[in-house]
Amino acid sequence: MSDRAPNAIITDQDRAMQAAIRRVFPRANHRFCLWHIMSKVPHKLGSYSQYENFKGALLNCVYDSLTCDEFETRWQQVVEKYNLQENAWLCQLYGERHQWVPAYVKGIFWAGMSTTQRSESMNAFFDGYVGPKTPLKKFVGDYDNALMRMVENERLADFGSYNKMFPLITLHSIERQLQASYTNEKFKEVQEEFRGFMMCLPSLLKCEGAISTYEVIDRVRVSGDFIKEVKYCVYFNDTECEVQCTCRLFEFRGIMCRHALIVLTLVKDVKELPSKYILDRWRKDLKRKYTFVKSSYDDLSGNPKAQKYDDLCNDFSEVAFLASDYNETYMTMKACIRKLKEELLCNGLRSESSLSSAPSLHIPGAYSICNEATDGRYQKCNKLRSPLVAKSKGKPSSTRKQSIVEKVVRKLKLTKVKK
Ligand SMILES: [Zn+2]
Known part of the structure; x- marks a missing residue:
């Protein structure tokens, strides 16, 4: 790690890990895996008589709150409605809300790890090579093989990203720019945002100096034919060509959201995305340092x-x-x-x-x-x-x-x- 502490760590709610991370990496953002927390809900509250209704309300409160204030208000309403103010597990969760609730953690960059993803998914690196019973001596060789596979996969993905690109779905030059810069995987994600244009309606709220504020109504399909309207605010600074959306997708996952993109392309007619919005880690034209690490079979x-x-x-x-x-x-x-x-x-x-x-x-x-x-x-x-x-x-x-x-x-x- 070149003597550098990680910026972000995701674990389950393990007390020992929490204490160790606080002590060793005091500046790292430590988040609890939301998947783990949510998977505990049936075990902790499944016997509660109004469990099904409560669970729906809890999910809405956790996933649909856009701001911290909104989450806090909704949480209070839910625990009061279902008379769960005294539940120790919920009290503890609320006390640690800044470490797991999407509204709190979405302003921090988590390198593409979504809130719903299992934190263990990164362990896939060792899948098929190293198991819990692998002896230390064998681990060294197996680690080498896992590393070699990773480098090989990266080379194949790079080759694929250059030789077979996903076709453009809009005429916007920003989409073309991202097609040329991003790896195929990342471009696929950002194309989803371009697809979402059809569901978005931007309108100007106010202009103050160089900063314009837009409201973007996004129609999200929740289940079946049920469509929910969610309002986001997009701030655009004309002089710096800076854009920020209250959904915080860029801060959280490092890609532009549909709300910011629609303001940039359709409203402001920006032809090229400033390079600060194209993170190096998603580019296909950069060689990652670990691809230079030599394995014994390389x-x-x-x-x-x-x-x-x-x-x-x-x-x-x-x-x-x-x-x-x-x-x-x-x-x-x-x-x-x-x-x-x-x-x-x-x-x-x-x-x-x-x-x-x-x-x-x-x-x-x-x-x-x-x-x-x-x-x-x-x-x-x-x-x-x-x-x-x-x-x-x-x-x-x-x-x-x-x-x-x-x-x-x-x-x-x-x-x-x-x-
Ligand atoms: Zn957004």
């Missing part, structure tokens, strides 16, 4: 980027070995790495803003990083140029100035040889 020859990654890791490991002997060399190396990282990040950001130029990165002897826009608009692709191309520019390597890293490594090597 053959990297068909993956030049993974080969380079592997090669760099070997070099870094050598540098780390040399620099970790003394505090001074350790500190120097830390400073060098920090500087290198800043340069790489800064370069990456510059590359994104100016797609045509190939900025020079001050790591002498290293490959030059350029950014080539394949279709000029949406595709982002960092390519490492071959050292032969990079060498044709600037001073020849024999006379050029050495970088700090090179100097430090050379000095460290000389010190070792002298010893």
Whole structure:
């Protein structure tokens, strides 16, 4: 995890886990799995005489409350109506409402994990490979296999996302933009939102400066022919091209909701979604870091980027070995790495803003990083140029100035040889 705490953790209502997470990851958003909570309702309240009616009211209160205030009002009404004010389980649930009720947790990004999804679904990673009785020694090999399958699946999905795209269902350029950027899986989800246009009716509520507020009536099919009307508010900032909807789908799942999309496309005639609304994690043109992790059965020859990654890791490991002997060399190396990282990040950001130029990165002897826009608009692709191309520019390597890293490594090597 590169020394970083997770932003979000979903567990069942386990007290020990709750205490541990609070202590170890105090800033992480910890949510209880709603599926687990709801599956306990029959066990906790099934013997109650008005159980069926109560359950319907409880589900409405939990799933249909758009705001925290609405949830609190509805909850009070439900427990009073069914005379359940003294029920210890319900009291505890209410006390922890900010950790499980959709109205409270939907403003936080949960990487696509919906409130109704079972938290264990992520365990599918190990399905068929690792079981509760797998001995530790076997676990290492099985983990390797599970990882290999994941990388392979990702490659297949990437291949599929580029070679077989879902056809567009509207004429809006934003849909075309998302088709070009998203993986097929994510695009399928966002197309559902475009399909929902037919059920939405936007109207302007007010304008205050650059901010316009729209009401979007969404007709949701509840069951059979029963249609329910739900009202959402969409705020649009003209100067920043910022949009926010009270359904909080973007904050929660990282994709634009139909309400925001209808305001952007049909009302404001926005032709292109700002890049901040297309999360990197859903893009098909980015290589995930874990695809570079080498497993014992992996053959990297068909993956030049993974080969380079592997090669760099070997070099870094050598540098780390040399620099970790003394505090001074350790500190120097830390400073060098920090500087290198800043340069790489800064370069990456510059590359994104100016797609045509190939900025020079001050790591002498290293490959030059350029950014080539394949279709000029949406595709982002960092390519490492071959050292032969990079060498044709600037001073020849024999006379050029050495970088700090090179100097430090050379000095460290000389010190070792002298010893
Ligand atoms: Zn919305």
